[in-house]
Amino acid sequence: MEEFYYYWSMWFLWVLTTFILEKNKTRFFTSAFILLNIILSMYHVRLVLFFNAAYLLFYAGAYMLGGYAAIHKNMRCLLLHLSMVFAYGFLFLFALYDPVWFILKPEWLIIILFVIMTAAFEKSFVNRLALFVLGMCQGELLYSLIIRKLYDGMVVGGYSWLSMCSAGIVLLYGVSQYERLVHQIHQKWKRLNKGATKMS
Known part of the structure; x- marks a missing residue:
């Protein structure tokens, strides 16, 4: 079941980048990355x-995306990133030792929390994406290093993590597109109001 979410999310992103986004180098590299x-x-x-x-x-x-967006030079981004890493580790450790407190699965909580955090503090989709994936990656690494003595042969970034990450990227893209749509509607509404004011 974990593979299901990952593959469907990634195929959705591939179709999106291949057939919907405008033709440029970014589209090519993104499609190649997904495949x-x-x-x-x-x-x-x-x-x-x-x-x-x-x-x-x-x-x-x-890391490449983060370097391109220069998030390492932004103190707010660094603090947000560290918060995400520790939040990931804390939530999963808490779920491991006391799972009865969780109504939702910890995986979904992490996705929702990270999307809200990145969307609330960053306006650029590139920054959001870089912070989200970096937070997921380093959070998973931190969690795995803590519990590696409990689980022999565990895989860092297994299908459960891949499903979370890919689903989170889809959700993050959806949030960004929704914000863009709202902004466009707002701009059109302002123009209509200006036109109505001039006519009156």
């Missing part, structure tokens, strides 16, 4: 811990 991510999701790499190869690709992509 490569889907292919790599079946492979694991051992670097002290076992890592899903798609997770490592997400991690590398998020």
Whole structure:
């Protein structure tokens, strides 16, 4: 079931980038990234811990995107990023030791929390995306390092994490598009009001 969310989310994003976004280099690289991510999701790499190869690709992509957006130079972004990392680790550890407190699954709580945090503090979709994926990646790494003695052979960034990350990206994109639509409607409404005022 975990694979279901991941593959559907990634295929949705691939269709979106391939057929809907305007033709440019960004579209090409994004489409290639998504396809490569889907292919790599079946492979694991051992670097002290076992890592899903798609997770490592997400991690590398998020670092590149973060560098492009220069979020490392923004103190607010750094604080937000650290908050997300520790929130991820705390929520999953809390769910591990005392799961009865959770009405929703911790995975969905993390997605909702991270989307709200990034959408509330950042206006740029690129910044939001970089912070979201970096927070997810480093939060997963922190959590895995803490519990690795409890679970032998655990995989960092397994299908559960991939499903969360991809679903969160879809949700983040949806939020950004909704904001864009609201802004466009607001601008048109202002123009209509100005026109009505001039006519009167």
